[in-house]
Amino acid sequence: MHSPELECRASVFYRYEIHPYQHPNEMDGDRPAKPVVIVGAGPIGLATALDLARFGVPVTILEEDLQLSQGSRAIVLTRRSLEILQQLGVESPFLEKGLPWSHGRSFFRGKEIYKMIMPHDADDRYLPGLNIQQQYIEEYLVNYCQQEELIDIRWGQKVLAISQTEAAVTLRIDTPEGEYDLIADWAIAADGAAQRSASSCSFAWKAAPIQATS
DSSP: OOOOOOSOOOOSSOOOOOOOOOOOGGGGTOOOOEEEEEEOOSHHHHHHHHHHHHTTOOEEEEESSSSOOSSOSOOEEEHHHHHHHHHHTOOHHHHHHSEEESEEEEEETTEEEEEEEOOOOTTOSSOSEEEOOHHHHHHHHHHHHHTOTTEEEEETOEEEEEEEOSSOEEEEEEETTEEEEEEEEEEEEOSOTTOOSTTTTOSEEESSOOOOOO
């Protein structure tokens, strides 16, 4: 039985929040196939869900923890990343919180030992880099996902195994209440390269084409 951490992680610069685990209807016999299931509520999984929702595709996100990532694996968003966030319509809080920059300097004992300048043009909408911790990246994306009716984030749900037929993808999921199966047309692995879960062997499993609604 999956037992996610129930205490907020300690941090000197970020206040963690515990997202509540919710009982999945599939445990009560409700087994309709989900159009898309995304494994992992990190920046890629959350942004992918928002992009799919723009086209009317319902998405279920599975996250084994009850809180955002521990530590900051990414501290800089590139200009292209900001353009993608703008395309999703979610860039505002990132620009308000982050520190934009185009050059950096390193010093050792008062002497400059390295200088980096990234190309930037007056016509560029954003500077080449935006410093912002990954926890804030995930927090803002989660907030937008929670406002989207087509996105269902399931916290505290760990994927144990994935099987596939011509008709569907079946994910075996462990929760604080026990295990259940979730059926989907598509499954996308966004749980990180360092993970070694059942979903890490491939990016996506195709069982049936997605039909976007108008």
